Amino acid sequence: MKIIARNLSRETTEEELKALFAEFGVVQSCTLVMDKETGKSKGFGFIEMPLYEARTAIKRLNTKRIAGSVIRVKEAEETPK
Template structure:
């Protein structure tokens, strides 16, 4: 299941995002969307978790939690 993570701090790294979601299960892929000109985070990214039960648990647990002073939003990617 692919999850969209929004409202991330610009300083949050892919590794931090992977660690955050790994607490809830296996993370197959984790990627931040970067600005092509500056190479800095645009404040959102995607996390792919192969186990749907783990992905739903991560979504419900992490949605609207604070990460680096920002309240992140997690939903199923369309």
């Protein structure tokens, strides 16, 4: 399942994001979205995990305060191709 994590601290690294979700199971992929011009985080990222583990991570992490920010975590919506 693909998850989106929003409202991340701009200082959060991709490694920290992966470690946060790894507490709930196998992280198949983790991508922190970066601004092309500044090279800094845009404050959101995508994580892929097996279904059951992803649902647990969403339930436990949504609205949790991480690095001073209350993060939003939910299933990512598929974009039409």
